[in-house]
Amino acid sequence: MNESSTETATLEPPPPTATPTIEIHHLHRFFGNLKAVNDVSFQVHAGEVMGFIGPNGAGKTTTMRILATLDVPTAGDAFVGGYSVVDKPDEVRRILGFMPDSFGKYQNVNVLEYLDFFARAYGFRGAARRDAIERVLVFTELRKLAEKPIDTLSKGMSQRLGLGRTLIHDPQVLVLDEPAAGLDPRARVELRELILLLATELNKTVLISSHILTELSEICHSAAIVEAGQILASGSRDAIMQGHRRTGPDESVELEVSVVGEVNKLQRWLLEQPHVGAVRIADKNARFEFTGNEQQQANLLKAMIASDIEVVSFQGRAHSLEDVFMAVTKGITQ
Numbered sequence: 001m002n003e004s005s006t007e008t009a010t011l012e013p014p015p016p017t018a019t020p021t022i023e024i025h026h027l028h029r030f031f032g033n034l035k036a037v038n039d040v041s042f043q044v045h046a047g048e049v050m051g052f053i054g055p056n057g058a059g060k061t062t063t064m065r066i067l068a069t070l071d072v073p074t075a076g077d078a079f080v081g082g083y084s085v086v087d088k089p090d091e092v093r094r095i096l097g098f099m100p101d102s103f104g105k106y107q108n109v110n111v112l113e114y115l116d117f118f119a120r121a122y123g124f125r126g127a128a129r130r131d132a133i134e135r136v137l138v139f140t141e142l143r144k145l146a147e148k149p150i151d152t153l154s155k156g157m158s159q160r161l162g163l164g165r166t167l168i169h170d171p172q173v174l175v176l177d178e179p180a181a182g183l184d185p186r187a188r189v190e191l192r193e194l195i196l197l198l199a200t201e202l203n204k205t206v207l208i209s210s211h212i213l214t215e216l217s218e219i220c221h222s223a224a225i226v227e228a229g230q231i232l233a234s235g236s237r238d239a240i241m242q243g244h245r246r247t248g249p250d251e252s253v254e255l256e257v258s259v260v261g262e263v264n265k266l267q268r269w270l271l272e273q274p275h276v277g278a279v280r281i282a283d284k285n286a287r288f289e290f291t292g293n294e295q296q297q298a299n300l301l302k303a304m305i306a307s308d309i310e311v312v313s314f315q316g317r318a319h320s321l322e323d324v325f326m327a328v329t330k331g332i333t334q
């Protein structure tokens with residue numbers, strides 16, 4: 001493992017590898033009548049951070065626990081590094097690190113002792129154990145806190161320690177359940193940098209869940225959107241956006257226009273124009289859905305100026321992962 005760097009890792013998707021490191025095949029997990037995971041399939045490749053995004057109760061933790069061999073599917077299977085979680089759980093555990101959404105805050109244990117405990121549990125002895133702990137302390141930048149009792153750590157440092165514990169056996173695959181939950185903005189950015197480094201510099205495969213989209217939209221190369229146990233969309237960010245966007249002559253974009261002076265005049269004018277959907281006004285600008293091609297957008301701008309509307313800016317706003325999430329999920333809970 002390398003030392004953490006201050007360079008910002010990129011969100012360029014990694015070159016595709018032949019075999020995905022995580023392959024989930026028609027996974028089902030029922031609790032009585034409740035279909036917590038209901039035919040979930042997706043893949044994640046080495047060097048990729050995939051966001052597993054869905055509202056509370058969507059089935060993210062249940063899917064992740066099965067990947068981590070802490071639970072077994074009702075039907076279907078999942079493969080980690082080619083090993084079935086059902087048939088080869090020991091092999092899966094060797095190459096996978098699972099960070100649960102909450103973990104024990106033991107008393108009278110400092111950071112070093114905590115990591116040492118997990119290094120021993122993974123079977124590291126002597127110099128190999130010291131090296132494993134040192135690698136994690138350097139990567140997570142927790143060295144200066146080595147002597148600090150873990151129940152006195154801030155939330156951000158505590159999450160770093162949780163990530164460090166997950167990294168102690170240097171797993172190829174990381175499954176992180178809501179690691180950014182409750183972090184302040186700085187701690188979130190720092191955690192994001194660490195996770196991106198793991199994927200882009202160290203070629204690890206990362207599956208990371210959240211029900212808060214903004215936590216993940218800046219970190220993931222790809223995403224699987226889940227609701228009520230079912231995948232609603234999955235793939236690279238671009239593929240998800242593309243799949244959601246209408247194509248061809250009737251492509252729909254959100255346009256934002258800022259003006260000098262009366263924004264209500266712009267609103268009234270827009271409502272009379274073809275191709276314009278619901279108009280929302282804020283301060284000096286209007287946002288609206290426009291269904292038409294680029295030429296029709298250009299015509300709209302020309303007509304706007306010809307109508308004495310003093311335009312300061314006129315721009316299209318790309319659909320974000322958040323827009324897709326809101327569009328494909330229905331707010332279903334079980």
Ligand SMILES: Nc1ncnc2c1ncn2[C@@H]1O[C@H](COP(=O)(O)OP(=O)(O)OP(=O)(O)O)[C@@H](O)[C@H]1O
Pocket residue numbers: 031034036054055056057058059060061062063211334
């Ligand atoms: N052991 C269990 N027995 C019964 N029901 C369960 C069990 N584990 C999970 N569930 C139910 O399965 C559904 C999916 O839960 P899961 O924890 O996987 O969702 P999640 O997407 O991780 O949501 P959250 O963000 O709230 O943790 C929920 O309705 C939950 O109550």
